Amino acid sequence: MSTAPYNVQAYRASLLHFRADPAFDDGATLWHEDGLLVVEDGRVKAAGDYAALSGTLPPGVEPLDYRGKVIAPGFIDTHLHYPQTDMIASPAPGLLPWLETYTFPSEGRFHDAPHARSTADFFLDELLRCGTTTAMVYCTVHPQSVDEFFEASEARNLRMVAGKVLMDRHCPDFLRDLEGDLGQSEALIDKWHKRGRALYAITPRFAPTSTDVQLRLTGELAARHPDTFIQTHVSENRDECQWVGELFPQARSYLDVYERFGLMRPRAMFGHCIWLDDADMARMAATGSAASVCPTSNLFLGSGLFDFERADQAGMLLSLGTDVGAGTSFSMLQTMNEAYKVARLKGSYLPALRMFYLATLGAARAMRLDDTIGSFAAGLEADFVVLDPQATPLLARRTGHCNALEELLFALALLGDDRTVAATYSAGRRVHVRAG
Structure with missing residues (x-):
């Protein structure tokens, strides 16, 4: 539990978001295998590699540890x-x-x-x-x-x-x-x-x-x-x-x-x-x-x-x-x-990358809301989902030997469902946590 006088939260996990459509831009995908998402007052403050960002946290702010899971935009x-x-x-x-x-x-x-x-x-x-x-x-x-x-x-x-x-x-x-x-x-x-x-x-x-x-x-x-x-x-x-x-x-x-x-x-x-x-x-x-x-x-x-x-x-x-x-x-x-x-x-x-894009930044762009939601760009509203690659025995078995990001995301898309969602956050506040 944070004792800092700041309204700052941090979450450590693998981070996935996009800056463009991966179907048309090879540099569209932003993936941080050991990542840190920093939220302040319900908005994204920073997102990137844990090693690069952990030292920037205010004193007393301890990241919530979601290692082994994937955090993506809601x-x-x-x-x-x-x-x-x-x-x-x-x-x-x-x-x-x-x-x-x-x-x-x-x-x-x-x-x-x-x-x-x-x-x-x-x-x-x-x-x-x-x-x-x-x-x-x-x-x-x-x-x-x-x-x-x-x-x-x-x-x-x-x-x-x-x-x-x-x-x-x-x-x-x-x-x-x-x-x-x-x-x-x-x-x-x-x-x-x-x-x-x-x-x-x-x-x-x-x-x-x-x-x-x-x-x-x-x-x-x-x-x-x-x-x-x-x-x-x-x-x-x-x-x-x-x-x-x-x-x-x-x-x-x-x-x-x-x-x-x-x-x-x-x-x-x-x-x-x-x-x-x-x-x-x-x-x-x-x-x-x-x-x-x-x-x-x-x-x-x-x-x-x-x-x-x-x-x-x-x-x-x-x-x-x-x-x-x-x-x-x-x-x-x-x-x-x-x-x-x-x-x-x-x-x-x-590809799975394209499907995750369409369900996040692609949808935000289609709605003309990409300046508000859809990615972890600094200043956007901190809506995000925590996905568990080990949510079911079959998913855990398949993701246990994935050799690439595309394989991992494809398994989540093809084998995942509501059980895959460990937690959901809206404007930086947890609004759902998976039972059990």
């Missing part, structure tokens, strides 16, 4: 739905019947604030148990679903992005959004955006559930608040794409619907992006919009396989999302596992 999940927590692993033959049978009835319960809060509490604790410290989260059409989520997040001092779903057609009456001029959303922006560590995302569910009028108003709202986020779905499966073509015959493509209404810009996050054509991908790159790739969800619903190689050729900003509840795990490690397999099925290859 995972960033760029696409998931907290109201779908209770319906995860629900069977359905495809996206649209899954929405009708399970999603909409589950979301209808979020008019009840106590139910919303209890779900938000469980949801956030589950994220922290899996090492996720930031997420882009869909609430429901009910303003109280947003309030309760951000209240729960604020109590844990988490860097979270969330927003009220906008939906005024092709949905049950009990979920039809009747706010008209989007005044409720604007009030929520005024209340929550940049309050503490909260950030607001303008959240049209997807094009088929919004009228032209609502999409136009949504674009106008986004223009009035250019530093907010935008989140929605695009090109998830073929039936959905066909439906959008019928609803918006004037649009060149599904993605073009959003661009026509002013919803493509930096800090816009589009979930899935499986069936984008080359012109769509070029527009994603040109507008600074980002894709959240959701492999467990896409495999679960049979939606398709994301093409990492084409997206890289187009220069798209990429990140990973669990997409709970269509996604089948809160764990970003398990999400990496499935992303690797999706890439192989599409004929490309995702």
Whole structure:
């Protein structure tokens, strides 16, 4: 226990973070096998080799010893739905019947604030148990679903992005959004955006559930608040794409619907992006919009396989999302596992270094938050996860004879899950510790 009069903590472990995308920069990876992370007032003060930094600690500050473990920036999940927590692993033959049978009835319960809060509490604790410290989260059409989520997040001092779903057609009456001029959303922006560590995302569910009028108003709202986020779905499966073509015959493509209404810009996050054509991908790159790739969800619903190689050729900003509840795990490690397999099925290859980048600095860059989170650069918020390569007997056996960093990280990604997370820290404070 430190007796120093400074709000400084130090952690000794192997350190992993990135300064760039390792797919395009051989010097992108920062790895310190015997490393030291120094935190002051909830922010990174320094990160590097233990031998170089240990002498700089204030008197009385003793590092917490995590040797044998890996400390990485907290995972960033760029696409998931907290109201779908209770319906995860629900069977359905495809996206649209899954929405009708399970999603909409589950979301209808979020008019009840106590139910919303209890779900938000469980949801956030589950994220922290899996090492996720930031997420882009869909609430429901009910303003109280947003309030309760951000209240729960604020109590844990988490860097979270969330927003009220906008939906005024092709949905049950009990979920039809009747706010008209989007005044409720604007009030929520005024209340929550940049309050503490909260950030607001303008959240049209997807094009088929919004009228032209609502999409136009949504674009106008986004223009009035250019530093907010935008989140929605695009090109998830073929039936959905066909439906959008019928609803918006004037649009060149599904993605073009959003661009026509002013919803493509930096800090816009589009979930899935499986069936984008080359012109769509070029527009994603040109507008600074980002894709959240959701492999467990896409495999679960049979939606398709994301093409990492084409997206890289187009220069798209990429990140990973669990997409709970269509996604089948809160764990970003398990999400990496499935992303690797999706890439192989599409004929490309995702090294483990790239997967860890996409779940940390890559996601922060996609969200335009790399000046705040995502690495151990000095001054950034000290959100981090402690990963245990010996968390399970199989993982310990495999990592016991790894000969390279890539092998170690690949084993963590392919064999790891929530048990691999020994501890999670948010703004320098421990918010989860593994039982036992």
